[in-house]
Amino acid sequence: SVLLVDDGSTNGTFVNDTKLESGASVVLNKEDMIKVGSTILKYLPRGALEIRYIGMLEARANTDPLTLIYNKGYLLEALTAEFKRAKALETAFSVLFFDLDHFKEVNDTYGHDAGDRVLIQVSQILRNAVSVNQGILGRYGGEEFVALLPGHAEAEARSFAEFVRCSIEQHHFQLEERTIKMTASIGVAAMNKDCSEARELLKRADQAVYLATSSGR
Numbered sequence: 327s328v329l330l331v332d333d334g335s336t337n338g339t340f341v342n343d344t345k346l347e348s349g350a351s352v353v354l355n356k357e358d359m360i361k362v363g364s365t366i367l368k369y370l371p372r373g374a375l376e377i378r379y380i381g382m383l384e385a386r387a388n389t390d391p392l393t394l395i396y397n398k399g400y401l402l403e404a405l406t407a408e409f410k411r412a413k414a415l416e417t418a419f420s421v422l423f424f425d426l427d428h429f430k431e432v433n434d435t436y437g438h439d440a441g442d443r444v445l446i447q448v449s450q451i452l453r454n455a456v457s458v459n460q461g462i463l464g465r466y467g468g469e470e471f472v473a474l475l476p477g478h479a480e481a482e483a484r485s486f487a488e489f490v491r492c493s494i495e496q497h498h499f500q501l502e503e504r505t506i507k508m509t510a511s512i513g514v515a516a517m518n519k520d521c522s523e524a525r526e527l528l529k530r531a532d533q534a535v536y537l538a539t540s541s542g543r
Contacts, residue, residue, distance in 0.1 A: 328354045328369070337363045390465040392442055393449035401464030401472055402528075408462070408476050409524035412517055420483035422473040423513040423531040424452065424490070427543045429469040432506070440501045444508060445469065447499050455490050472528070480516035487512040511538040 330353075332339040332346040339346045340361035346352060354360075360367040370378070388400035396404070405421070412419035426448065433441040449463075452471055456463040462474040475483055491512055498505040513534030515527050 328371075330354055330360065335362070393446055393465050395449050395453055395471075396462065396464035398464060398466050401462070401466065401474075404462050404464075405472075405474060405528060406524045408474050409517070409527060412476060418477055418479040418482075419517040419527075420475045420478045420480065421515050421527050421531040422475065422483060422487055422490075423466070423515075423528075423535040424448075424471040424473070425511050425513075425535050425539060426469040426494075427509045427511055427539070429508075432508075436501055436504075436506075443501055444499050444506075447497065448494060448508070448510075451493050451497060452490065455486070455493065459486060472531070478516075480514065483514045483516055487514050509543060511535055511543050513538055 329351050330339065330341065330346070331351040332348055334348045341352050341354070342359050343361075354369045356369065356371055358369045360369060388396055390397040408419060411417075426444070429441065429444070432444055445465075448469075449465065449471070452463050452473065456473050456475075459475060459478065461476065461478075464472050466472045475486065478486065491510055494508055494510045497508070499508055513531045513536070515530035515534055517527055521527050521530075
């Protein structure tokens with residue numbers, strides 16, 4: 327264990343906002359907050375800092391740097407894991423593929439910075455909706471997003487997709503001094519007995535969003 331002793335300091339020593347008496351000691355616990363003068367320290371046992379650092383590296387490796395949601399690599403791993411779990415437990419599982427309509431026009435008209443702001447705002451709309459449904463959201467690439475919805479059958483997934491589609495359509499996207507409107511096409515694929523691989527489910531969702539796009543967006 328680690329012992330902290332106040333050796334008659336002028337300004338006093340505080341542990342979790344409790345002042346130590348001069349000469350008194352206290353055994354430190356993980357993440358105790360220590361105040362010495364105007365400096366605040368957090369106590370981490372040996373090895374804890376390395377564990378936290380490794381965790382930060384893993385989180386960074388799994389996160390899309392622009393939107394701060396999961397990236398494609400993590401999404402594909404989660405897809406495989408959730409697919410296997412749904413198969414084993416015989417529970418519903420659906421995949422949603424989102425594609426922003428005419429997104430290239432935003433970049434061409436307002437610039438790539440404006441396009442990035444649109445992607446960030448879309449990801450926030452999707453993240454709020456997906457988190458309520460205990461799903462997993464990731465950026466698949468460019469203006470494409472994928473949501474994994476464990477426990478959602480086809481009807482529930484389609485209802486959720488329509489809710490998100492309306493949310494995006496009704497949102498006013500802020501681009502500095504102007505606002506623009508956006509729409510999205512969405513493909514829904516629900517797992518059935520004929521589906522044997524996770525990538526097959528994702529492919530069906532991709533085909534569905536292509537059909538939605540080619541049918542008038």
